[in-house]
Amino acid sequence: MCNATAADKQALEEGEALTPRFDVNGLVTAVVTDADDGTVLMLAHMNREALDLTMSTGIAHYYSRSRKQLWKKGETSGNLQTVTEARIDCDQDAIWLKVRVAGYSATCHTGRRSCFYRRIEATDHGPLLRLDESKPLFDPSNVYG
C-alpha cells in the first residue's frame, strides 16, 4: 500500500467495488464461522476462482494449498458449506464466511465440528494444548479412506 493514493485507499476501504488483494500466490485468507452460534470452524484460502464460485453458487469453495487445486469443501465427506453471508475486511485481503454445514455438521478432517478443538493454556512448563470436549462426528477413515 506504500504507493497507494488517498483515493485508492478510500476506494479500497469504503467503496462498493470488490477488489480482493490476492497475495503473491494468488490467495486471500478466509475465516469460516457457524452462521448460528459464531463458532470459528476453520481458516482456509481462496483464489479468484474459488471466490467467484462461492459467490455465484452460495456453496463455499477454497483453494487447497497442499493439493494445489480448487477445493469444494465437503465434496468427499458430504459436509458442504452453504454461505449465509460473506464479508470482506478493510484492506480486502481477508474474507469472512458465515456458513451452515450439511452432512455430519463437521468441518475438521479429524471428524470434529471445528478445527479449533484445542485450547492453548499457560502452565508452569510453558503453553500446553488441551483438547476440548468435542468428539468426532464421523469416522475419517471411513470417509476419506
Next chain:
Amino acid sequence: MCNATAADKQALEEGEALTPRFDVNGLVTAVVTDADDGTVLMLAHMNREALDLTMSTGIAHYYSRSRKQLWKKGETSGNLQTVTEARIDCDQDAIWLKVRVAGYSATCHTGRRSCFYRRIEATDHGPLLRLDESKPLFDPSNVYG
C-alpha cells in the same frame, strides 16, 4: 506434511505440545473474535515472538507485515486486546484468539469495531460491497495523525 509419519501427524493433531507451523515468513494466521458475542474483529499474523508475548502477558501481540515489526495491537489507539482464550487448529498453522477490547472498543484502523464492516452481495452486475451499519468509534485522524 508429505513426509510426516503417522506418529508426527498424531502428535500435531491430538498432542499437548504447542508446535506452530510457521510459514516461510515465520508467521501463522490469527483470527480474532469478540469474547462476548463472537463477532470476527480482524485477521492478523503472529511470529514466534508475538505468540510468546501474547501467551505470557495475556495481551494480544501480532507481527505487522507492512511495518515489518512486532505490533502490540492498541498501543497507539488504546484499543488493547485482553485475551480470554487462545486456541490452535488441527494442523497448528492458525490461532484463534477470543478478546475483550479496551479503549474505544474498536479494532479497525478506520475506527470501526470490526474490520469486516462490508458485506459482499451478489447483484445482477456481479458482487458488490455494502457497508453495514457500523460507525467509527474514534476519529483515526486524531488517534493516528
